[in-house]
Amino acid sequence: DTAVSQTPKYLVTQMGNDKSIKCEQNLGHDTMYWYKQDSKKFLKIMFSYNNKELIINETVPNRFSPKSPDKAHLNLHINSLELGDSAVYFCASRDGLAVNEQFFGPGTRLTVL
């Protein structure tokens, strides 16, 4: 059973397109995150939702819009894709009641041509 899943695993698209990445967790967690890993493998937080409410919104361009239809899902929509958006995007989740371990999805490798 996959705990945190992401689709698609790979995404290749042209500059200017709009694309979405989906994340689902079956752990019963109420807090989910999106992280970006750049070409130098450095990870940085983008967004976090707790029970469908946005609680972390780092300095991310407005072209990135997270959406959480329910606490098990956190999707990331990206408008007007740019070359610099090429990266691996990781979703993660945790149980929000205490300081708890985060569980990561397998990542989505986005390549913008």
Add this chain to the structure above:
Amino acid sequence: KNEVEQSPQNLTAQEGEFITINCSYSVGISALHWLQQHPGGGIVSLFMLSSGKKKHGRLIATINIQEKHSSLHITASHPRDSAVYICAVIGIQGAQKLVFGQGTRLTINP
């Protein structure tokens, strides 16, 4: 300067050697994660600790809150331990934002 610094950035060793990866941080934290990322790309949490020491098999993690320092040790290293090891700290604020180190690329040769 990054809030979380790891050393070394790259480490190559022979199978069987004792490995130490260090992590220093400059902010107040509620806990610290050690993560492993294999060449395939997936990220696995190895430990989360807020004090003292934890052990899983051949892996040991320690943290000294006063000195703002943590270490990850691997005993009897094996080629399958080759991966990037990432230290990440959890801030004190309620959202539990992870701030990551730059990672240590470990290569164990047979």
